[in-house]
Amino acid sequence: MSETRISTKDRAADFVGALRRARNDRGRMAALRRGLIENPRLRLDAWPVIAALGGDPGNEVYVAVGALYASHPEECSAQNLGESCRRIAQEGGKDVAESFERRFRRLLACDGADDVVRQLRSWVRLAASKGIGLNYQALFGDLWNWTWYADSVRVKWARSFWRAGDGVLPSTTEVNTTSPAL
Template identity: 30%
Template sequence: MEQLQSVPMQVKKSKEQQFVQFIIERCKQDKGFAARLRRADNPATEYQSWEVLGPWVDLENKYQRLPYAAVAAAIGRAKVIANGNLSLGKALANAYAEKGSTQYSDQAKARLRRLLACDSVEEVCRVIRPVLTLIDSKGVQTLDYSKLLSELRYFGEKSKIRWAQDFYGQRAQGEQGEDA
């Protein structure tokens, strides 16, 4: 009887993971590319990123385009070298964390509440821009941009709950790796 050879299975990357990997790699190689992306989440200059976003999304559909633009702009600004593993809620909590304290500042809570009050993809993509800039400026660990992109693409109650639970540290460790 023939023995079956075990062939290592390749895990297929999601569209979000492929996009984030593409953007990170291109930003590392091309500073002009990164500069165009930094303008992607500004409505007045967003068109400069359409060449990059076009192959990934329907540019006419703002509910597809805006999450990709927001994440691409954040990557371009943050100058990341690899996708991270930190959720948005945890990154926001870490950005305001004081050494030795488990309390979160009123400012951190206010930013979280503002994100949770958003009712549409369009609104959350507009509100998240300064939050992502703040997180990057505080030097906390790198965000999981592919997870964030997925949460923005399918923005709704589940995304809000996940951000709140991650912020307050109530999600179990096993749930941290779940996809949106």
């Protein structure tokens, strides 16, 4: 008997679809939000809901995406998290853009998916405060692949955040264009 392999894209679509259907169930959403709590005993409250939605409660990607979605269920068709972070930074104006850029650099510097999720909590709160949605299916896929392809995910997010040549987000680092004195 052969084992059926489910693609990451299908996993994401199935799980986020289940989250959408449960969106108005306040009890389930409250339990899912507890998935972001550091206390392991409270995090367990999210597990039965994740399992009921077809996810794997033992996989941190399901826990994280479920909890983040429950915290801010507004979605958008952004290409990836980098694009949503860019929109958040733009909402603050040019004076605030540099602090968002520093925050985004911290996100890119994360080693493990658990570090990324810790950073994502504040980005999701910012998105909620500004009425900016997230593409949870893309986020699911990126977190799923982080362990093996973190650099590719970082590059994808960075390209979306810093679009070359548009001048919308100022760079916080100056590039030295002069040659060093000999």
